[in-house]
Amino acid sequence: MSIQQRTVAADDADIRLDRWFRRHFPALTQGALQKMCRTGQVRVDGKRVETNTRLAGGQVVRIPPMPDAPLAKPAAPRVKPDDEAMLRDAILYSDGSVIVLNKPPGLPVQGGPGISRHLDGMLEALRFDAEQKPRLVHRLDRDTSGVLLLARTPSSAAKLAAAFRSRDTHKTYWAVVVGRPHPLEGRINMSLAKLGGTPHGERVVPDEGPESAHAITDYRVIDTALKSAALLEMNPVTGRTHQLRVHAASALGTPILGDGKYGEEEAHIEGLSRQLHLHARAISLPHPEGGTLEVAAPLPPHMAETFKFFGFDVPKTPAAWRKR
16 A cells, blocks of 8 residues: 545544544554654644644645555444434434434433433434434433534534533523522532432532532523422533532522432422423524524423423523523
8 A cells, every 4th residue: 555645624624633544544543543643654734743633624644554445334223213203303403514403301312331222323314415424512411302413524523512612602401490499590600520329320419529520500590380390591601410400409409390310209299290301492502614503492292281380481582592
């Protein structure tokens, strides 16, 4: 094999060099690539680089002799027709760069111990005319419903990830909580840490120790049902695991309705659904191709029934859009 010179395509822009090689030369190991970079065999625009160097469209990568055809990958498993129909019905917005879903409650985003059916394993159904299946940009808890972004190209995935890292993304969640928070609006600044080995499995708890993660949530009460329940608009400034659930239960003393993990029996109201009442209502962020992407998701059936039961009056404009 001879030395190659490859130009970085626009869809490969802003990804790391090692990920670019993994995509185009999957047989190459990380250790082998590190050696090639260290010895100057791999260069970008004639300059020495490290494996974590981010590429730009139009740059030229020098590739030393290696197999220039990727290894054959096993065929992707066929998505069940019912799951494919469910996903396509859940599409809120789609273009050449982004797909936005209204994730149903109860569907895990990724696999894990004992989880064989999950969103990540179904994404082949949303490939449409693209060369690759879409990829996850962020996560939602299994029992949380609402707005979930998918990137259709490597370039859009990198740009969306950068928007999340820089906090240019504004997210609005709706939560029905048991009780009435005081004060009616404010900012929760409570660090969190993961705790394993509990009867509930992995659990997130308030913690100010060295292993804790800074967590901030802005919130306001939209409506109340006397003192029994309230509808909150929650805007996470940080994105920690179970952040909104722990902040509602521990900082405000009002667990999210249906959240037995963090509110136990106090999180349930007789006659209402025991499903988690937490919904990713809307998102506002820079679109990978320019401008602003704003998408809002309708409520899942169990939350719509609860809203009707309490007669909640909800705002037409999500907070994420008002913050522009």
